[in-house]
Amino acid sequence: xxxxxxKCRICSGEEMDxxxxxxxxxxxxxxxxxxxxxxxxxxxxxxxxPRCTLAQLSVVVNPNILYYNYPYVTSKxxxxxxxxxxxxxxxxxxxxxxxxxxxxxxxxxxxxYFAKLGFDKVVGIEPADNLRTLAKKRGIESYRGFFTEATxxxxxxxxxxxxxxxxxHVFCHIDNWHAAIHALGVLCGKDTVIAIExxxxxxxxxxxxxxxxxxxxxxxxxxxxxxxxxxGSMLHLSKVTHYPIHGGAIVMLLKRNDCGIQPGSLESPKVxxxxxxxxxxSQALQVKYLRSTVxxxxxxxxxxxxxGASAKSTQWIQACxxxxxxxxxxxxxxxxxxxxxxPGSDIPVVDEGALTRELPxxxxxxxxxxxxxxxxxxxxxxxxxxxxxxxxxxxxxx
Ligand code: DWN
Ligand code: ZN
Numbered sequence: 001x002x003x004x005x006x007k008c009r010i011c012s013g014e015e016m017d018x019x020x021x022x023x024x025x026x027x028x029x030x031x032x033x034x035x036x037x038x039x040x041x042x043x044x045x046x047x048x049x050p051r052c053t054l055a056q057l058s059v060v061v062n063p064n065i066l067y068y069n070y071p072y073v074t075s076k077x078x079x080x081x082x083x084x085x086x087x088x089x090x091x092x093x094x095x096x097x098x099x100x101x102x103x104x105x106x107x108x109x110x111x112x113y114f115a116k117l118g119f120d121k122v123v124g125i126e127p128a129d130n131l132r133t134l135a136k137k138r139g140i141e142s143y144r145g146f147f148t149e150a151t152x153x154x155x156x157x158x159x160x161x162x163x164x165x166x167x168x169h170v171f172c173h174i175d176n177w178h179a180a181i182h183a184l185g186v187l188c189g190k191d192t193v194i195a196i197e198x199x200x201x202x203x204x205x206x207x208x209x210x211x212x213x214x215x216x217x218x219x220x221x222x223x224x225x226x227x228x229x230x231x232g233s234m235l236h237l238s239k240v241t242h243y244p245i246h247g248g249a250i251v252m253l254l255k256r257n258d259c260g261i262q263p264g265s266l267e268s269p270k271v272x273x274x275x276x277x278x279x280x281x282s283q284a285l286q287v288k289y290l291r292s293t294v295x296x297x298x299x300x301x302x303x304x305x306x307x308g309a310s311a312k313s314t315q316w317i318q319a320c321x322x323x324x325x326x327x328x329x330x331x332x333x334x335x336x337x338x339x340x341x342x343p344g345s346d347i348p349v350v351d352e353g354a355l356t357r358e359l360p361x362x363x364x365x366x367x368x369x370x371x372x373x374x375x376x377x378x379x380x381x382x383x384x385x386x387x388x389x390x391x392x393x394x395x396x397x398x
Contacts (some may be wrong), residue, residue, distance in 0.1 A: 001039065001040060001042060001061060001062055001065060001323035002042040002043075002059040002061040002062065002108065002215075003059065003060055004058065004059055005056065005057060005058055005175075005218070006047075006054065006058065007057060007062060008049035008051065008052060008054060008264055008395070009054065009056060009175065009176070009177050009218075010049070010052045010177060010225060010228050010229045010231075011049065011052045011055050011127065011228065012284050013049050013050075013051040014350050015049075015050065015051075015202075016047040016049050016050075016056075017047065017050065017273060017278040017279055017351050018045055018046070018047055018048075018058070018216055018373070019047065019048045019055065019254065019273070019277065020045065020047050020076065020210070020213065020279070020280045020283060020316075020377050021044075021045045021046075021314070022045070022213065022277070022319060023043070023044065024040070024042065024043055024044070024312060025041060025042065025043075025044040025214065025215070025314075025315070025318055025344070026039070026040070026041050026318060026343035026344035027039050027040075027061065027065070027066060027214075027215050027338075027343055028215065028216060028261035028311035028312075028314040028343060029044070029066070029070065029071050029072060029213040029311055029314075029343070030343040030344070031071050031309070031336070031337050031340035031341065031343065031349060032340055032341055032343075033339075033340060033341070034273070034341060035107050035347075035357060035391030038343070039065050041340065041344070042061055042215055042375060043058060043059055044057065044059075044061055044111055044213065044214065044314070045057065045100040046056040046058075046213055046220075046276075047057075048273055048276055050273065052224070052225060052229075052274050052286065053222060053224055053225055053228075053271060054219055054220070054222070054225040054228075054229075054268075055201060055219070055271075055276065056218060056219045056220070056222035057213075057217070057218050057219075060175045060218060061215045061216075063127070063146060063173075063175075064144065064217055065229060066144075066173075066215065067127045067128055067130065068127060068128060068322045069129065069130055069318060069370060070127075070128035070130065071105075071336040071337050072311070072334070073106060073107045073131065073134065073302070073336070074106045074107060074110065074111075074152055075107055075109040075333060076107045076334055077367075077370050077373060078373050079369075079370050079372075079373045080109075080171055080239075080245070080370075081109070081244070081289040082323045083211065084109065084113050085113065085246050086243070087110075087197075087243070087251065088113045088114060089253075090241065091164060091193070091195055092117065093238075094164075094193045094253060095164040095191075095192075095193040095209065096191065097117065097118055097119060097163070098119060098120055098121060098163050099119060099120070099121035099122075099159050099162040099163050099164070099188060099394060100114045100121070100122055100123070100142075100162060100163065100164040100165075100166060100296050101123045101125065101155055101158070101159075101162045101164070101165050101166070102121050102123070102124050102125065102165075102166045102167070102168075103125050103126075103147045103165065103166070103167040103170055104125070104126060104147070104167060104169070104170035104173075105124025105125060105126045105131075105135060105140065105142050105167065105200050106126065106128075106287045107134035107135050107138070108134065108135030108136075108138045108139075108142065109125060109138070110166070110168065110311070111123075111135070111138075111140045111347075112123055112139070112140060114137050114164075115140070115245075115252065116137065116366065119139075119164075120161070121159045121164075122140060122141075123141065123143070123158070123159060123162075123305060124139070124140055124141065124142030124143065124144060124174050124277045125145070125146075125147050125151055125155070126141045126142040126143070126149070127143070127145055127146050128229045129144075130336065132144060136149060136201060137196060138247060140165075141291070142157065142277055145276070146352070147167075147170070147180060147183060148179070148183055148294055149179070149182060149183045149186055151183070152184070152186035152187045153189060153207070153305055155325070156186060156187060156212065156384060157242060158272060158335040159370060160189075161187065161188060161189030161192055161193055162187055162188075162189075163191070163192060163193070163289075164192070164193050164194075164195065165184060165187050165188070165192060165193070165194040165195070166194075166196075166197075167194070167195070167196050167197070167340060168197040169197060169198065169199070169227055169246070169249075171219075171222070172198050172199065172217050172218060172219045172220065172222070173196050173217065173218060173286055174219075175217050177219075177229045178229070178233075180232070181229060181233045183237060183373070184254070185188070185233065185234045185235055185237060185256070188234075188235070188256050189256075190256055190258060190260070190306065190360045191198075191254070191256075191257060191259065192256065193253055193386045194252075194253065194254035194255070195251045195253055196226075196250070196251065196254065197243075197245075197249055197250070197251045197252075198221040198228055198250060198252070199212055199220070199221065199246055199247065199248065199249050200218070200222075200242065200250045201220040201221050201222050202222065202248075202268075202269045202271055203247060203248025203249075204220065204247070204248070205271055205275050205276070205279050207393050208279060208282040208283060208286060208393060209247045209248075209392070209393070210282075210283035210286070210314065210315070211315040211316055212246075212247065212315070213315070214312075214315055215227075216311065222268060222270075222279060223237070223249070223250075223252075223268035224264055224268060224270075227266075227374055228365045230254070234256055234257055234258075235254045235255065235257065235384045236254065236255060236257055236263055237252055237253070237254055237263065237266060238254065238255045238259075238261065238263045238264075239253040239263075239264070239266075240252050240253070240268075241251075245369070246369050247252075247368075247369050247392070248353075264374050276317075276321060281391060284396060286391070287316075287319045287320055288393055289395050290316065290320055290364075290395055291320040291321065291322075292361075292396075294320065294322065294327070294389075294393065297361065298325070298326050302329070302360075302361035302362060303328060303360040303362070304326060304360060304362045304363075304364065304389075305327060305328050305329055305330065305331065305333075305354070305355070305358075305360045305362070305363050305364070306327050306329070306330030306331070306347070306363070306364045306366050307330070307331055307352075307355065307363045307364065307365050307366060307367065307374060307378075308330070308365060308366040308367025308368070308370070308374070309330045309331075309332040309349045310366050310367045312366055312367075312368070313330055313342070313366030313367075314342060314343045314344060314345075315398050316364070316366060316391055317330075317342060317344065317345045317347065317371040318343075318344045318345065322345060322347070323345055323346075324345070324347045324348070325347075325348050327364070328347075328350065328358075328360065329348045329354060330342055330345060330347055330348075330349050330366065331349070331350050331351060331352045331353075331354045331355055332349055332351075333351070333352045333353065334398075335350045337375050338351050343367055344377075351385040355378055355386075356380045357383075359381065359384050360386065361386065361388060362386070362388075362397075363378075363381065363384075363388055363389070364388075364389045364391060365389065365391070368390050368391060368392035369392075371388070371390055371392070375388060375398070382398075
């Protein structure tokens with residue numbers, strides 16, 4: 001199911017420091033029916049390479065297990081759609097308006113924006129069969145499989161060099177960065193713009209978003225790490241823009257070295273080993289706090305549920321050791337997660353309507369990145385006396 005990763009994926013350094021150990025964890029998106037075989041548990045440890053400053057996991061879970069049937073769909077939040085609208089607008093300024101290739105194109109939501117903006121070649125690459133089917137329903141065609149040199153060559157054969165390549169929240173899921181960077185080069189003509197969106201690790205650290213650490217996220221991105229990874233390749237980092245999505249993300253624009261434009265200087269806060277040790281200490285305190293808060297409410301006879309069966313929810317539930325004794329259910333608007341069981345804890349996932357049907361006393365908003373949207377939508381819960389617990393940074397009860 002997994003293999004040990006003990007050499008830095010940028011510099012092959014073997015002297016990596018262990019900075020966070022979450023123990024054995026289930027795969028964050030392994031939602032199963034009761035009778036289905038669960039994928040099981042794998043160690044979840046964060047290592048730090050002092051040479052190139054990349055934080056990375058100590059194991060690599062087989063990507064076929066993680067991604068061939070993937071329950072997360074990008075179209076389930078209004079906030080995300082607004083982000084897509086801003087992002088496509090920003091990228092239109094950077095590139096020509098003919099062809100776009102998206103790596104990890106999910107259900108085709110983002111590519112549909114580009115199709116509507118008048119791009120005439122819109123192509124996805126997506127390993128998950130269920131997601132390619134959803135994309136097809138939107139009129140988006142996607143190549144089957146992971147992003148490799150072979151796929152890049154197929155795409156170039158079909159549409160030539162593309163104006164824009166976009167990869168949202170996939171780069172940190174990739175094990176072999178050097179192969180991926182090489183394959184990106186294959187897609188690129190002189191004027192191609194590559195846009196890579198990733199969670200921004202300095203934000204993850206500063207806001208103690210430890211729940212972003214799970215088996216899918218093999219690496220944790222900083223600008224110096226990306227620059228180190230690109231060294232010696234035909235690409236360079238030309239621009240970085242920060243966006244608030246998913247608790248803080250950056251979009252890095254990459255161009256070919258021979259594009260004729262010199263990159264400007266890129267500012268980047270440094271993450272240090274000391275920051276990571278502090279992060280690990282704060283993580284333990286957050287878990288202790290949520291656990292004791294929930295246990296004391298349950299002891300008083302209050303009903304506690306979860307809202308949003310995000311990957312992050314698996315991390316919280318597992319780290320706090322919650323079972324359905326503490327959390328009755330987690331509701332979610334994603335059909336593929338509903339009426340399944342949460343990975344590890346087997347807490348049931350139900351539809352969103354459960355919140356107003358059952359009016360529990362407390363709902364933990366595990367999709368804290370969409371808390372505003374969710375709280376606005378679920379006004380009745382609050383009006384009837386329900387309280388939100390927001391497990392992000394200093395845990396808040398609203
Ligand atoms: O990298 C990744 C990031 C970008 O997305 C993936 N590995 C997996 C995924 O992480 P996540 O599952 O933590 O993502 P979200 O978008 O925070 O998940 C939110 C969950 O909440 C989804 O299952 C949808 C659900 N939801 C809901 O039920 N009602 C969301 C909203 C806004 C709602 O109103
Ligand atoms: Zn390294």
